[in-house]
Amino acid sequence: MSGKHRKVAYYPGCALEETGHAYNRSTKELGKALGLELVELENWNCCGAMEVKNLDPKLQTYLSARNLAIAGKMGFDTVMAPCNGCYHNLKKAEYDLGHDAGSREVVERLSQKAGHETYEAGGVSTIHALDWIKEAIGEDGLKNRVENxxxxxxxxxxxxxxxxxxxxxxxxxDKGPGSESTSKPHFMDDLLAAAGADCVEFPLRTACCGGAHTLSDSDISTKLVLNLLTTAEACGAEVIATECPTCHTGLEMHQVRAEKVFGRKTRVKILYFTQLLGMALGLSARRVGVQENLSDASDLLRQKGLG
Amino acid sequence: MPIHEKSLIRPENLAIHEDLTIEGVDVSGHWSTFIKSRAVTDYNEAMEQEIAALPGGEYIHRCWQCGSCTNSCTVNAVNPDFNPRYWIYLIRLGMEEELLRDKDIVWQCVSCNKCTYACPRDVNPEGVMKATAHWLELKGHTDQKPSMAFDEIFSAQVFATGKIEEGRIIRQFFARTGQSLFQDWLLALARGLAKRLPVGLLARLGFAALFRPRTSGWGRAQAAMAEYLGEQQAARRSALGIEEGAKR
Incomplete structure (x- = not known):
C-alpha cells in the first residue's frame, strides 16, 4: 500500500447514474470499506461517450476537458472514472491537449465562451477504478482485508x-513490471486473485462487445457478445468480471437477446469487479447492488456463500 | 487470419477458357489467376482529399497497405466484406465505383480501435472508417445509417442538457428507426429486473425520465458548441463541394 489516491475526485458519468448504477453503488461502497475518500465532481457533464466524436472529435475533447477543469478547480490533481468510456475520453483529452495545438485552440475558445476555466494539459490526470484500488490498496492490502x-x-x-x-x-x-499492459491487461486479474478468486485464462479479455452499436446494429453486437460468453464458458468461468458499464450492460442485454433471437442460451453470470471485491470484503450482495444487475447472479452467489 | 485477397475478385472478372493450351500445358477451366483485363477511366481524383477533409480521415495518405487494420478488425471477423485496407486502397486510387459496392456496410465499424492500435503508420483507420461513412452520406450515396441516427440523437441530448438520459435515447432511437419497444428480449430483460424489485434503481430511472438530468448553467456551453459545430459542418460541405442549403 502506497498511500496514494486516499482522496480523489470522482467522475461517475451518465451511465453510472442509471443502468450502470450497480457499478456506482459498489464503487462507493468499496471506497468506504477501504477507507478511500471519493469527492464527486461538482456539476459535471457527459464526456461525449462514443457518439459526440462522430459529429466532431474536438467537441468531445472540449466536453471531457470541462470535467478535468472542474477537478482542477476543486483542488484535485487526480480524477477517478470507473467507466471505460469516460476514462478513455478524459485520457484522450489529456493527450490531445498536450500534443495538438488545434485541440488546444478549440477547447480554449469554447471554455472562454462557456465562461469557465480552461483545462491546461498536465494539470489533472485521470485514473481508472482499477488503478485506484491497485495503487491505493494493492494486492497485499486487499489480502489483509478479505473477510469472505x-x-x-x-x-x-x-x-x-x-x-x-x-x-x-x-x-x-506498458512500462514493464508493475505497470498495466495494453496487450494483456492484468490489473483486474491481480485484484480478484488477491481476493481469492480463481481467474481463468481468458483470451478475449480485450475483444470488442460491439457496445458502440449495441442498439444500432444489434445482430452484430449479439454475435460479438455471444462469442465472449461462450468463450468464457469454454474457459471454465462461472462469472465474467467487468469494469465498464457499457460492456456490462451490453453483455447482459445480448445474453438475453442471444437466447430470445438466436436460441443460444449461456449461463455465465456478469458482475462488476467492484461488486466482487466488495463481497470479498464482507459487504452483502444487496449492499453492492447485485439486485440492480440485469443478469441475476443471486443463486450462484448464495451457492458460493457470498452475498 | 490471412487477408482473402481472392475474395476481392468477383466471378464476372474471372476468365474461364473452355479449351486453352499454353506451351503444351492444358489450362482450361476455372483458373483464378486469369483475370479479365480492363481499363479504368472513371477515377474520382478528388475522393482522397475530400475524405481527408473530414474528421478522422486526415492521415489516410500515410497508408502503405500492410493490411494490419483488416487483420485485426472486429467486424471483418464477422463479415469478410468489411475490409478497411481495401477501402483505403480504393479511396487513395479514386476508384469510387468499386467503393460504392460496399457503401452499405462501411458504417458498421464498432470503433474498437484494434486497427488504430495495430497500424504501423498512424493512419487512424478507425477515423478513416467514420470519415468514409460520413462522406458516403454527405455525398448522397447512402441514407442516414442507424449508427449515425444514434450519434445524432445522443449528441443532441448532450448539447441540450450536458448529460444524457438513457431511456429517452432508447425511445427516440427506436421511434426514428421504426422499431417497437416491445421486443421479446427487451421485455424479458424488464421482467427479470422487475422480479428482483430493485426499488431504488427503478425510482432512480423513473426520476431521470421525468426530470431529465442536466448540468446547471449549461446554456453558454451549448451556444458555444452549436456555433462551433455549425462552422465545422459548413467547412466540410464546402470541402466536398456541396452547396449550402443542399440536403445534409
Whole structure:
C-alpha cells in the first residue's frame, strides 16, 4: 500500500447514474470499506461517450476537458472514472491537449465562451477504478482485508476496448513490471486473485462487445457478445468480471437477446469487479447492488456463500 | 487470419477458357489467376482529399497497405466484406465505383480501435472508417445509417442538457428507426429486473425520465458548441463541394 489516491475526485458519468448504477453503488461502497475518500465532481457533464466524436472529435475533447477543469478547480490533481468510456475520453483529452495545438485552440475558445476555466494539459490526470484500488490498496492490502474469500469462484476478466486502445493515450501503461499492459491487461486479474478468486485464462479479455452499436446494429453486437460468453464458458468461468458499464450492460442485454433471437442460451453470470471485491470484503450482495444487475447472479452467489 | 485477397475478385472478372493450351500445358477451366483485363477511366481524383477533409480521415495518405487494420478488425471477423485496407486502397486510387459496392456496410465499424492500435503508420483507420461513412452520406450515396441516427440523437441530448438520459435515447432511437419497444428480449430483460424489485434503481430511472438530468448553467456551453459545430459542418460541405442549403 502506497498511500496514494486516499482522496480523489470522482467522475461517475451518465451511465453510472442509471443502468450502470450497480457499478456506482459498489464503487462507493468499496471506497468506504477501504477507507478511500471519493469527492464527486461538482456539476459535471457527459464526456461525449462514443457518439459526440462522430459529429466532431474536438467537441468531445472540449466536453471531457470541462470535467478535468472542474477537478482542477476543486483542488484535485487526480480524477477517478470507473467507466471505460469516460476514462478513455478524459485520457484522450489529456493527450490531445498536450500534443495538438488545434485541440488546444478549440477547447480554449469554447471554455472562454462557456465562461469557465480552461483545462491546461498536465494539470489533472485521470485514473481508472482499477488503478485506484491497485495503487491505493494493492494486492497485499486487499489480502489483509478479505473477510469472505472468493475462493472457488472461477472468473473471466473482461477489460473491453477503451481501457487499453489506442495505446498512445495511455503513456503510463506498458512500462514493464508493475505497470498495466495494453496487450494483456492484468490489473483486474491481480485484484480478484488477491481476493481469492480463481481467474481463468481468458483470451478475449480485450475483444470488442460491439457496445458502440449495441442498439444500432444489434445482430452484430449479439454475435460479438455471444462469442465472449461462450468463450468464457469454454474457459471454465462461472462469472465474467467487468469494469465498464457499457460492456456490462451490453453483455447482459445480448445474453438475453442471444437466447430470445438466436436460441443460444449461456449461463455465465456478469458482475462488476467492484461488486466482487466488495463481497470479498464482507459487504452483502444487496449492499453492492447485485439486485440492480440485469443478469441475476443471486443463486450462484448464495451457492458460493457470498452475498 | 490471412487477408482473402481472392475474395476481392468477383466471378464476372474471372476468365474461364473452355479449351486453352499454353506451351503444351492444358489450362482450361476455372483458373483464378486469369483475370479479365480492363481499363479504368472513371477515377474520382478528388475522393482522397475530400475524405481527408473530414474528421478522422486526415492521415489516410500515410497508408502503405500492410493490411494490419483488416487483420485485426472486429467486424471483418464477422463479415469478410468489411475490409478497411481495401477501402483505403480504393479511396487513395479514386476508384469510387468499386467503393460504392460496399457503401452499405462501411458504417458498421464498432470503433474498437484494434486497427488504430495495430497500424504501423498512424493512419487512424478507425477515423478513416467514420470519415468514409460520413462522406458516403454527405455525398448522397447512402441514407442516414442507424449508427449515425444514434450519434445524432445522443449528441443532441448532450448539447441540450450536458448529460444524457438513457431511456429517452432508447425511445427516440427506436421511434426514428421504426422499431417497437416491445421486443421479446427487451421485455424479458424488464421482467427479470422487475422480479428482483430493485426499488431504488427503478425510482432512480423513473426520476431521470421525468426530470431529465442536466448540468446547471449549461446554456453558454451549448451556444458555444452549436456555433462551433455549425462552422465545422459548413467547412466540410464546402470541402466536398456541396452547396449550402443542399440536403445534409
Amino acid at each position: 474469500s472468493l475462493k472457488g469462484l472461477k472468473i473471466a476478466n473482461y477489460y473491453g476496448c477503451m481501457y487499453t486502445r489506442p495505446r498512445h493515450i495511455f503513456p503510463e501503461k
